[in-house]
Amino acid sequence: MVHVYILPLCLAISSTFSYIMDIFAFIFVLGIVSLVISSANANGNASTFNVLNYGAIGDGKKEDSPAFLEAWNAACSTVKGTPKVIVPEKRTFLLNPVVFSGPCKAKKIDFMISRKIVAPSSPNAWKGRDASQWLAFSGVSGLNVYGSGTIDGQGKGWWDQSCRYHPELQGCTKLAPTALKFLSGNDISLSNADFTNSPQTHSKIGSGDDCISIGDYISNLYITNIECGPGHGVSIGSLGLGGNFVQVENIHVSNLSLNGTTNGARIKTYQVGKGYVRNVTFEDNKFDSVDNPIIIDQNYCGVRGTCKELPTGVHISDVTYKGLYGTSSTEVAINLNCSRWVECTGISLQSIKLTSAKDGKQATANCVNAHGKETRVLPGPCIGN
Numbered sequence: 001m002v003h004v005y006i007l008p009l010c011l012a013i014s015s016t017f018s019y020i021m022d023i024f025a026f027i028f029v030l031g032i033v034s035l036v037i038s039s040a041n042a043n044g045n046a047s048t049f050n051v052l053n054y055g056a057i058g059d060g061k062k063e064d065s066p067a068f069l070e071a072w073n074a075a076c077s078t079v080k081g082t083p084k085v086i087v088p089e090k091r092t093f094l095l096n097p098v099v100f101s102g103p104c105k106a107k108k109i110d111f112m113i114s115r116k117i118v119a120p121s122s123p124n125a126w127k128g129r130d131a132s133q134w135l136a137f138s139g140v141s142g143l144n145v146y147g148s149g150t151i152d153g154q155g156k157g158w159w160d161q162s163c164r165y166h167p168e169l170q171g172c173t174k175l176a177p178t179a180l181k182f183l184s185g186n187d188i189s190l191s192n193a194d195f196t197n198s199p200q201t202h203s204k205i206g207s208g209d210d211c212i213s214i215g216d217y218i219s220n221l222y223i224t225n226i227e228c229g230p231g232h233g234v235s236i237g238s239l240g241l242g243g244n245f246v247q248v249e250n251i252h253v254s255n256l257s258l259n260g261t262t263n264g265a266r267i268k269t270y271q272v273g274k275g276y277v278r279n280v281t282f283e284d285n286k287f288d289s290v291d292n293p294i295i296i297d298q299n300y301c302g303v304r305g306t307c308k309e310l311p312t313g314v315h316i317s318d319v320t321y322k323g324l325y326g327t328s329s330t331e332v333a334i335n336l337n338c339s340r341w342v343e344c345t346g347i348s349l350q351s352i353k354l355t356s357a358k359d360g361k362q363a364t365a366n367c368v369n370a371h372g373k374e375t376r377v378l379p380g381p382c383i384g385n
């Protein structure tokens with residue numbers, strides 16, 4: 001099973017099968033110039049499925065999900081070639097929660113988003129529906145979602161009633177929908193997607209959750225060119241919930257720009273977890289006032305102080321941090337807090353420069369049970385050589 005979750009502004013991933021993603025999600029970047037895409041339509045080309053030909057209006061007011069589903073079903077039942085669903089330019093499509101289901105007949109299927117898809121502005125649209133998701137692809141393999149369009153999660157209504165930020169509110173909600181999920185698929189790619197939200201949420205509260213979170217069974221994942229923040233940042237984990245056997249490997253995160261996030265390059269695992277995280281690289285990433293720019297927490301507990309120390313853990317090895325720079329909003333800029341039972345090995349810190357975001361303050365590094373090597377690390381030394 002592959003699960004890729006795109007949170008209202010962000011992205012979360014968890015899978016069991018290996019696949020490669022090349023993500024160019026410009027989170028919070030508005031005013032993206034959309035490419036000029038030839039107005040292909042279904043007429044005269046059996047392999048393209050323009051939602052307009054299935055009754056979509058695209059005025060941002062009428063609900064277009066039935067038309068999207070029809071276009072999807074037509075594409076999905078096409079046997080020949082690479083059927084392509086087209087969400088054309090110059091329109092805004094309002095979609096209620098919708099699941100595009102597979103398996104599809106063709107080996108590959110394209111979904112091109114050229115303009116804008118918006119979520120309902122009110123959480124009421126989710127009444128009687130799964131509040132954990134908005135757009136989902138389920139059981140689809142060989143899927144390629146791309147285009148220069150925008151997916152607008154309209155998260156404000158959710159944050160306004162979130163228990164996390166408004167615990168006093170009667171009927172507050174703990175769950176908010178993930179903007180885009182890939183469930184039970186394989187060989188999925190997502191590129192050039194622009195995930196955004198209403199302008200009102202450029203505040204800390206509006207940030208939602210992780211920009212990218214990587215789950216228990218992800219491998220061969222490339223993430224690059226992403227701007228994230230404010231929000232929780234990038235996270236491998238939490239892994240190993242309930243004693244899961246974690247298999248996470250070959251993850252490469254580069255050219256990420258994090259601004260005002262809680263975490264930067266984070267790996268966090270539950271003590272009860274088993275298995276491994278290995279061959280992970282964080283490279284050329286920039287941090288602006290990030291709370292925990294570099295962090296491994298192998299003692300993650302959910303609720304602090306409620307977990308007993310256990311002699312188990314997920315083994316974290318061969319993790320490279322290279323060319324990471326910027327500022328930390330807390331004192332501890334580097335925090336490799338590994339378990340004394342299952343120590344971190346093969347850690348490499350290279351060319352790191354993290355300073356305090358606060359004038360005159362010193363940033364520090366804390367490395368416990370972390371082994372490996374380091375060169376040119378500020379603040380440092382941390383793991384020693």
Ligand SMILES: *[C@@H]1O[C@H](CO)[C@@H](O)[C@H](O)[C@H]1NC(C)=O
Pocket residue numbers: 040044045046047048084
């Ligand atoms: C059908 O559309 C695809 C993708 O837009 C294009 O590559 C192909 O040339 C088109 N075929 C015809 C017969 O128009």
Ligand SMILES: *[C@@H]1O[C@H](CO)[C@@H](O)[C@H](O)[C@H]1NC(C)=O
Pocket residue numbers: 224225226227255257
């Ligand atoms: C890094 O990502 C930014 C967007 O966040 C992009 O503008 C820039 O071209 C990327 N740099 C490289 C070297 O890919």
Ligand SMILES: *[C@@H]1O[C@H](CO)[C@@H](O)[C@H](O)[C@H]1NC(C)=O
Pocket residue numbers: 220221249250251252279281
């Ligand atoms: C480590 O992961 C990278 C992808 O990030 C991959 O290209 C490389 O082959 C992996 N190395 C090993 C030894 O598996």
Ligand SMILES: *[C@@H]1O[C@H](CO)[C@@H](O)[C@H](O)[C@H]1NC(C)=O
Pocket residue numbers: 202230259260288
């Ligand atoms: C970080 O975000 C803040 C507020 O959201 C903004 O004022 C600042 O310019 C951003 N910094 C960078 C380097 O993008």
Ligand SMILES: *[C@@H]1O[C@H](CO)[C@@H](O)[C@H](O)[C@H]1NC(C)=O
Pocket residue numbers: 299300332335337366
């Ligand atoms: C490291 O983890 C332990 C156990 O959860 C915790 O008590 C400690 O505060 C952590 N240290 C840092 C510097 O985060």
